[in-house]
Amino acid sequence: MCKRFFSASAPIVKKKRGKMPELPEVETIVQGLKPKLAQQKIRQLRIYDSKIERMLVGEYLSGRRIINIRRRGKYIVFELNGDLDLIVHLRMSGGLLYQQNEPQSIRWVRAVMKLDDGFLIFQDRRRLGVMELSHSRSLDLRLGMEPLSSDFNSDYLRQKLAGSKRPIKVFLMDQTIVAGIGNIYAQEILFVAGVHPQREARSLNNNEIRKLVKATKSILAMAIKHQGTTVSDFQNADASEGNFQNFLKVYGRNNKPCLVCGTVIRKIKLQGRTTYFCEKCQK
Numbered sequence: 573m574c575k576r577f578f579s580a581s582a583p584i585v586k587k588k589r590g591k592m593p594e595l596p597e598v599e600t601i602v603q604g605l606k607p608k609l610a611q612q613k614i615r616q617l618r619i620y621d622s623k624i625e626r627m628l629v630g631e632y633l634s635g636r637r638i639i640n641i642r643r644r645g646k647y648i649v650f651e652l653n654g655d656l657d658l659i660v661h662l663r664m665s666g667g668l669l670y671q672q673n674e675p676q677s678i679r680w681v682r683a684v685m686k687l688d689d690g691f692l693i694f695q696d697r698r699r700l701g702v703m704e705l706s707h708s709r710s711l712d713l714r715l716g717m718e719p720l721s722s723d724f725n726s727d728y729l730r731q732k733l734a735g736s737k738r739p740i741k742v743f744l745m746d747q748t749i750v751a752g753i754g755n756i757y758a759q760e761i762l763f764v765a766g767v768h769p770q771r772e773a774r775s776l777n778n779n780e781i782r783k784l785v786k787a788t789k790s791i792l793a794m795a796i797k798h799q800g801t802t803v804s805d806f807q808n809a810d811a812s813e814g815n816f817q818n819f820l821k822v823y824g825r826n827n828k829p830c831l832v833c834g835t836v837i838r839k840i841k842l843q844g845r846t847t848y849f850c851e852k853c854q855k
């Protein structure tokens with residue numbers, strides 16, 4: 573009954589090619605939700621998806637207070653009282669939407685959190701998103717360094733790169749090394765750093781490692797400033813969209829001239845993911 577109830581009207585989430593939100597998009601969502609949800613008490617979590625039902629029991633959340641909302645890698649962490657975290661990963665098509673009134677006609681609703689004031693709605697067209705309960709800090713065991721923290725620096729990266737034969741792009745997307753970088757930002761970072769995406773990770777010299785760290789921090793910070801990149805189902809908590817796609821230097825620019833040198837941007841497949849680069853600027 574509930575599913576029919578929620579699937580009556582036009583979709584809120586735009587249907588474009590599936591791209592997973594990365595650090596800047598998730599950070600934008602967290603910043604949008606924080607003022608609305610912090611210190612609110614959860615009255616009830618209604619789950620409309622058997623997959624989520626297998627991941628968590630809604631009753632555990634009733635009566636708990638949301639102490640804080642933060643991002644860790646590509647995860648959204650709701651810190652609850654009683655040393656418990658509700659962890660959400662949006663994957664390809666998930667979205668979190670806050671609204672004052674009880675949801676009446678929203679498609680692809682997987683769960684609705686009833687709060688003291690308003691409702692938080694978890695939408696997910698492709699049902700790949702994750703919503704699970706966990707104990708505080710458990711994500712730290714699974715994830716690598718936060719790229720915008722001072723701990724992510726040349727020394728750390730040099731130590732991790734040593735001995736790795738993996739292509740540097742694949743290495744940058746490894747969440748156990750650095751958390752939050754995905755397919756789009758890895759390409760932008762490597763372009764700005766002047767490093768070819770296929771280079772063996774261990775082959776980078778000190779100067780290139782320094783450039784890579786610097787590019788990582790500047791690209792991600794700038795993308796956060798522009799509220800992320802909109803090329804997918806991503807939207808912010810208030811259904812607005814980011815605009816960093818207007819600043820992308822290499823991603824998606826196949827056969828277009830490089831913005832730096834004019835050479836035609838090429839694309840290759842790297843571990844199944846389309847990867848754009850300039851063969852003149854990136855060595």
Ligand SMILES: [Zn+2]
Nearest residue numbers: 830833850853
């Ligand atoms: Zn170029």
